[in-house]
Amino acid sequence: MGMLEIQKLSKIYNGKVSTRALNNIDLSIEQGEFVGIMGASGSGKTTLLNMVSTIDTPSSGKILINNQNPHQMKKNQLAQFRRRQLGFVFQDFNLLDTLTIAENIVLPLTLEKKSLREMDQKLKAVAEKLGIVEILNKRTYEVSGGQRQRAAIARATIHSPVLLLADEPTGALDSKSSRNVMEMMEKINQTDGTTTMLVTHDPLAASYCHRVVFIKDGELYNEIHRGQNRQEFFQEIIDMLSFLGGNAHELSAVRV
């Protein structure tokens, strides 16, 4: 049983014209695995992430996270499940400008009413791990994009979630910061064993994963596994993306 089990998942958006955004997806992500989801624009990546993160509900099929089905939970239970078991990293960081970096990072623990001592200990540990100790007292607008994203990763992982979900975490970063942020995600995955699902257009970001799953027209198309060499994996990802097609502009942002 994987940490994340997706079984026969389908999503149809009903409107004037109904769209089948996901069709019968089966995907299992093991405890400690770091998996990337890629595909052309409109292939269904965001829809899949929204189902797993419980932002939206499946039309049919099942999602189990750590053996629990969040879509069957009552509202309060679901809110608690999301707070305790999941961590989120977004493209635009989602940090609060009125708070310091430290206050942003401990927010999940504040919501859980943890003691100040526990918060301090955890803050120190995660800030050291992510190399952001020196910016803890700054405001979000006083630090770089890469530092903001590292702070966002700290916030997403300070409560040791069973599943970390990342949506285009390098989308707003230059290539140096992207590398740095991905190295941090890799480090969290390796040291804490945090199971991670990353949705991205960025082959550089995806090349840090153990496995990349490609979606095409709402269906799983293929998956490739990383060997020892990240550069080779990066090239395989590019080859697969060009094979899959999609818009040229999506590949024009490729960074080596």
Ligand SMILES: Nc1ncnc2c1ncn2[C@@H]1O[C@H](COP(=O)(O)OP(=O)(O)OP(=O)(O)O)[C@@H](O)[C@H]1O
């Ligand atoms: N709320 C919605 N209502 C109706 N159709 C939707 C909705 N959200 C997405 N879709 C459609 O579902 C399909 C999958 O969209 P989705 O956003 O999951 O793709 P994506 O792979 O994340 O694309 P991108 O890379 O551009 O973000 C598309 O055809 C899209 O137009």
